[in-house]
Amino acid sequence: MSAKEFAKIKVVFIGDTSVGKTALFYQFQNAQFQTDLPTTVGGACANVNVDFDNDSVPLMIWDTAGQEQLRAIVPMYIQRSAFILLVYDISNRLSFESLESWVNLVTEKAECWTKIILIGNKSDLEDSRQVEYFEGSAFAEKNRLLTFLETSAKTKAGVKDILNLIAKTSKSDRQIQEMLTSINQEVVISTADDKKKRCC
DSSP states (O other), rough: OHHHHHHEEEEEEEEEESSSSSHHHHHHHHOOOOSSOOOOSSEEEEEEEETTTTEEEEEEEEEEEEOOOGGHHHHHHHHOOSSSEEEETTTHHHHHHHHHHHHHHHHSOOOTHHHHHHHEEOOTTTOOOOOHHHHHHHHHHHTTSEEEEOOOOTTTTTHHHHHHHHHHHHHOOOOHHHHHHHHHHHHHHHHHHHHHHHHH
């Protein structure tokens, strides 16, 4: 059995509170926009399959808290993640200015092969824009992130592009494929050990 058939690719949303991480999470999970969502405390998880290039790519997507007082638990979620979705709100300058601290956290706590995708969310609020597109693009280039996109959880703009990029990169990136193979080996060993215990 190949890695892509049963090893889920871990994807984690991070970023300041109220930038729309949870709204994007629900778009990824249910293709729906929900209003009045509660603030995430801790983390929430969803399994999503992305159809890409005649394959179904399984993702395990995590939503995390953005509040300063809960930031200490975020490293627990980003460990062994293949992709970090770093989100800011284009209508909130402060959420953009905090990106560097988030990148530093990922650099310190995530794996060396973890890919960071920078997302400027709430692109539907163009009239309230405080962060220009070129600023997000320049930040991603400066910090050598995988890419930068603007999205809207409300209109679904850019959502499919992110999922397709994750699926495409997962299939082509050697380090991610090696990680999936390693996880598969651990799963096989763990399953075999469980069977031995049940037989004793």
